[in-house]
Amino acid sequence: MQKGRQSPNRNRGLMTSLGLHSAAIIAFQLSLMQLISIVQWHHFAYMVTSIAMLGFGASGTLLSLARDKILAHSRWLIPLSMAFSGLLMMIVFPISRGKIMEFDVFLLFSGGGGWLNLLLNYLLFFMPFFTGSLAIGIIFIQNTQHIGTYYFSNLLGSALGGMLGLGLLSWIFPSKVPLWIGMLSWFSGIILTGSTIRKLGISAGLAGMIMIAMLDPIQPRLSQYKSLEKTLHLPEAKVTLRRPSLYGLVEVVHSPAQRYAPAVSLAYDKEISGGYALFMNGDYYGPILPSDSRGEDHILNYTTQMLPYLMGKKKKVLCINAGTGSTVSHALQNGASQIDAVIENRMVIRMMMDDLLEASGGLFRAAGVNIHATQARNFLARKDIPDYDLIVLPLLESFGGTSGLNALREEYSYTLEAFAEMLRHLKPDGMLAVSTWEDYPPRTSLKIPATLAAAALAAGFERPSDHMAAIRSWGTTTFILKKSTVTGEEAENIRAFCQRMFFDPLLLPNLNREERQQFNFLEDPQYFEHLDLLAEGNTNALKNYGFAIEPSTDDQPYFSQFLRLKSMKHMTEVFGRGQMPFLELGYLSLLVTLIQSTILAIILIVLPLFVLKRTSTGKASTLIYFGCLGMGYMFAEIILIQRFVLYLGEPVFAVSAVISSMMLFSGLGSLSSKKLQRGTRMIRKLGLLVTLLLLVSALALTPLLRLTLSQGMPVKVLISLVVTGTPSYFMGMLFPMGIRHLGKQQEGQVAWAWGINGCLSVISTSLATLIAVEKGFQAVILLAALAYLFAGTAFSFNSSIFPKKSVP
Amino acid sequence: MLRRKMLIPFLLTMLITVSFQQSQDPYAEKRKQMVEDQIRGRGVHHRGILEAMERVARHRFVPSAQRPFAYHDRPLPIGFGQTISQPYIVGYMTQIIDPRPHYKVLEIGTGSGYQAAILAELAAQVYTIEIIPELGHSAEHLLNELYNNVIVKVGDGYYGWEEHAPFDAIVVTAASGTIPPPLVEQLKEGGKMVIPVGSPYMTQQLMLVEKKKQGYTTRSLIPVRFVPFRRSE
Incomplete structure (x- = not known):
């Protein structure tokens, strides 16, 4: 099938499939974070998923390297990648807790080894994201001229996936969540196949769903250093209650040897009786x-x-x-x-x-x-x-x-x-x-x-x-x-x-x-x-x-x-290098995450340059444009989340509301970008508009939120929607407009651009946190504005990619 | 000529003895090195402790997978989220309670049994309690094989060991934010209790509790290997 020649039915099917699959990927990311937080530490969950999310960048690299071959087989490669990604979603976590792959992050930092297993875990968790994003990348590259619609479908699916993930985590036990999400990805691939395979795939999927429904939730094996695991070694310790929730897995443990008396006076001479304690994610x-x-x-x-x-x-x-x-x-x-x-x-x-x-x-x-x-x-x-x-x-x-x-x-x-x-x-x-x-x-x-x-x-x-x-x-x-x-x-x-x-x-x-x-x-x-x-x-x-x-x-x-x-x-001189991780583990793990994801991202971005034709001009502009979009979007998202966590008062609700509304409005922006005049002038105008909106946010957001903090929830939700939705709408236009222009001028760079955007998005999450810790949120939002300013003017680096004249 | 004849068997005997000893304990050299560098080198000068740490085969108290690292300058995992303390911390803790040959010592948190073994080399009687049955039984087996002055009990250390109280010293290797009143009760007047505070992989502070006529005092001790924390230049 050549690009732009799909039948309307196929287009609708592809859009639906893309939306479902995008939802599954985001929901899987959330469930993976939760599961790894339960069995290990939340910092490690963040480290692992940031590497896994580089699967998006890697799919762009692969598509750049073998674009023609992949597109030639796209008809079966898209459903296969989606379905395979779904299968991987179901099995990677149980495999990671198996005897061969299992390791303990605590031992890594204490010289106890396990680095090989850490690499294997990275690779394992990377696979579902890589195969899943490969399908998305193929669809985007194949449809550069209709990218606005497909990008809308992708963002809308992601927004719904965020809500689906949180919903599932609050209703069912975390170990079963990836199984249901994997099924979603499986079906998103199966509906794109021919009738015979489709029938077989749907039957297999339904059988799988029955099995999942009948399966008892398996309690994943926790790190021996988690406080819950240690408590369960106390005499007669038992879990008396276990509930999934939006806030994490809640468990109540009773043991007569579990006592609460924080630094009680040495003058206290009564019996301290044991009893119940509550644990959240272990x-x-x-x-x-x-x-x-x-x-x-x-x-x-x-x-x-x-x-x-x-x-x-x-x-x-x-x-x-x-x-x-x-x-x-x-x-x-x-x-x-x-x-x-x-x-x-x-x-x-x-x-x-x-x-x-x-x-x-x-x-x-x-x-x-x-x-x-x-x-x-x-x-x-x-x-x-x-x-x-x-x-x-x-x-x-x-x-x-x-x-x-x-x-x-x-x-x-x-x-x-x-x-x-x-x-x-x-x-x-x-x-x-x-x-x-x-x-x-x-x-x-x-x-x-x-x-x-x-x-x-x-x-x-x-x-x-x-x-x-x-x-x-x-x-x-x-x-x-x-x-x-x-x-x-x-x-x-x-x-x-x-x-x-x-x-x-x-x-x-x-x-x-x-x-x-x-x-x-x-x-x-x-x-x-x-x-x-x-x-x-x-x-x-x-x-x-x-x-x-x-x-x-x-x-x-x-x-x-x-x-x-x-x-x-x-500090290292005073306490010794080996002790530092245990003094400030959280901050150091952020640095490790940033360094390793940056190194991998550079490799993924540079590799395609070896095959991109020398005649392919304007690579610097492509790099700046899509890199800045990836970075600016994530910086803005992280800052808005932080601001609204305080404003809305309920972190889980705030995070899901901000992410979902940003994706929804960005999707709407992407959809309406079809009607906009094509060309660099519009891109420049939009870049400047987003910069302006983010600068206004930097100046006015804190006073506005402080002023309305005491308002009722409906008013606050409305304000949140306006504040997050307005810049997101325009931000959502820039990616598809860039892809469309690139598709016209330098088609070979589209996959590379997709990869750059993915890589920079991943790096930016840890970079934004680091900047916020060191310089404050205000600095991050200013950098987000700067990134959009650069993106808007990227064409100036090479006018051959973004010709100044409007393209009819 | 006669001298040379006598010298050859002597040298041969020496060679055989040394190689026999080495084959008996391939870790002896490492242990000696550990005591020199990690214990004496960092300010633990109690002669009895240095000798005890040179005698006790630490590698026997770690899981087989950890044996190559038994004399490394770090704590090691022994399973169940527990660790065998860094050699220096064992030496330093033992020095703080200053064990004498007539001492009756209680240890809370037997773990692998290494600390109890060091104490058994220095004190008259050691009582040790481990809450995790698997660890307790394994340590009991090994300690019974090596010493006749150590008694291991599997149970909740909160209650101490009343029938053998009072104790000259108590070593709490598994503290959790509460100093159980029964332990304080079972300490002799003038007795010392030592508790490590901090991550098992970063034991920085040791707390010494002393029972005196007029009450109790505590002292936060910084191991000699750390200089006091100062303002950065």
């Missing part, structure tokens, strides 16, 4: 404290978290990120009459109010306890909430540290703006309490006071240290920032408590140096020097410290990111 989420733990001997009364309750009665308490409710239970036991608990995860709320109601002693339905299913910042933006005696955040970090695993997580509850907002919602004598596990080298335990002091200064407090108090046990530290100054009586209460519990006061008015180390001694006392400087709001102390302990902001909400690129050499 990671520890929180304890479920039974009702008998709410007596006078509440375990948290014997920890540093008791600090705010030593400073007067707390009637109205706001528990931020309350999780499974340990801070709620603590406030209840200390006499609070109104407790507002803010929790993002609706599945946890549902389980605590239903399945775990008895195990938790009815905590979430207790009198005076109000549960709010939203993000903290959204709750704080509400106008109908009262002022509180106490706002309490949950215990940060974990015993022994998190190895920097949370470095790339946006934590909007710990930014300077968040603390300022919390201060505004305190009564005149109210206070904000933040606790953390101690870490070495000190990072979180310095960043908290630095942020509190900065928030105090911003609120107009003259001397932040007069408003702060902190106590330290052998394992945790609790800080409070009080709206009024800390009184002498409060200080004496705190001192007496410390004596009883073998704790030490850390920050108090008129504190003697010796008081800080009566019971708990530090061999490296520099911590105290830094703390004193920070508590006074001394910003020089922040700059000179080896780790990044400056307060995080809404523009750089990475509270747990402490690594400075410039001090990495110093």
Whole structure:
């Protein structure tokens, strides 16, 4: 079949098939991320899928290298690639957990080997994406003059695939999700085949579906280092409840040896009973404290978290990120009459109010306890909430540290703006309490006071240290920032408590140096020097410290990111090269992801140059145009996701809403690009328009979102659609217009262009995160605008590709 | 001539003895090197500990696949998400509790049994508890073969071992954010408890708990191999 000569029926079939297949690929990507996060770590899931997604770039490379041969067999190659991709989707994950391929990412970084298996895993996960995108690439190359329609189908399918993936993950067990998604890809290929094969394929598919429906969900084998796996080795440990959800796989484990008593005082001499705990994707989420733990001997009364309750009665308490409710239970036991608990995860709320109601002693339905299913910042933006005696955040970090695993997580509850907002919602004598596990080298335990002091200064407090108090046990530290100054009586209460519990006061008015180390001694006392400087709001102390302990902001909400690129050499000297991964694993894995995907992308982009004819001119323009489109689109997408996570208040919903609306509007843009005048002038105009829109977003988006944060969900969804949809509509026009022009002028470069776009999209996801961490979201959105500016003017590099005259 | 005749059998005997010893323990040289470079070289000077670490065949306490790395300067996986600590950490932890020949020591988290073996070389009696049955039974088998002053129990270390309390020292190799009250109770007055804090692959800090007449004190210790964390220049 020659290009442009398909029958209308075939065209419709191809479009439907392309849409279904695109949906399957995106849904598979989501399910793979989820499955790898469950069995290993989410950073590793990100590493693996970024390499796997290079399958898009690789398909472009293959199509460039063997364009004519592939197109000659496209009639059977398209359905075969789709169906084969579907089969691969179904089997790659189980194979990866088999004896031969299995490996543990934890052992990789600890010198335990497994690099060969890592490569095999990369290759394995790459295959379904490669074969799947090969089919898409063939369709695009074959239909360059109708690319707008096919690209629309591809984007619409991807948008629906995102929603389908999330829907499946919330309804069925993750291990079964790729099986259903694979079937979708199988059918998308089968419907394009001849009648005999089609009949056989459909029958086989239906039989497969029956088998999948009958199959019991298989629990994938977890890494031995996942906290759930370790917990299951405890005596009599058993999973009592397992639920798939939008937020991840939720599991509840019971063991009499599973105890919750975070750095409890050495003075505590009662029995600490074991019980239930909740795990999310195999990671520890929180304890479920039974009702008998709410007596006078509440375990948290014997920890540093008791600090705010030593400073007067707390009637109205706001528990931020309350999780499974340990801070709620603590406030209840200390006499609070109104407790507002803010929790993002609706599945946890549902389980605590239903399945775990008895195990938790009815905590979430207790009198005076109000549960709010939203993000903290959204709750704080509400106008109908009262002022509180106490706002309490949950215990940060974990015993022994998190190895920097949370470095790339946006934590909007710990930014300077968040603390300022919390201060505004305190009564005149109210206070904000933040606790953390101690870490070495000190990072979180310095960043908290630095942020509190900065928030105090911003609120107009003259001397932040007069408003702060902190106590330290052998394992945790609790800080409070009080709206009024800390009184002498409060200080004496705190001192007496410390004596009883073998704790030490850390920050108090008129504190003697010796008081800080009566019971708990530090061999490296520099911590105290830094703390004193920070508590006074001394910003020089922040700059000179080896780790990044400056307060995080809404523009750089990475509270747990402490690594400075410039001090990495110093850190390596201090701690040794082998230790660095375990100090800041999250950030380093991002760097590894970026480096490896960049190297592979360069290879994939350069390879076709060896076969592209020398007469093929304007390769630089093609590279710049499609590279910038790939990069600009991903940068814009990532930034909009970040902005709307805070705005819409529910991360999972925000991510799916932004991605789906961007793809939908881009698809509509692609569809309407058919009617636009062809030629470089239009491309230039569109490039400039998108640049302008992104610049306006850079300037106006934050104030607009802040202004409307307290609006109801319908208004916010409408604003989100307008803000994401408008630039996406025009962004969606540029790819098909470029392909059409290239198809006319340099047909041999179309496949290469498709590959470039795919490769740059993959690199850009990790690059955007790196730039956001280092320079903030504003820098990323400006770079996105710059990328579209370059794309719009790329023709200037070689007018032979994009002739200045309009093409009729 | 007579001297030469006597010298030849002597040299032969020496050669045979050395090669016999090497065939008996092909890791002896590596172990010696480990003690010199990783333990003594980093500031552990307790003579008894150095000798004990040179005597105890660490390679017998690691899974067979890990044997080539047994004397490497790093922790090794032993299955079930557990590790055998880096040799230096074992030496440093042992030095902190300063074991004496009459000591009764409790270990929580037997793991492979290596730490218990080192303690058994230095103390009168070692009690060790492992919560994971597979690890506990395997360590028990090996330790019983090598020592008669180590008793292994499979169970929850939270409760300690009341019938043998009080202990001169307690080594908690499997801490989880709680120091169980029964362990604190079972420590002798003046006794020491040591707990590593941090990722098993990056043990940076050790916490020493001391039971005194007037209460308890804790001390966060930075292993000698790490210089105190300072501001970057």
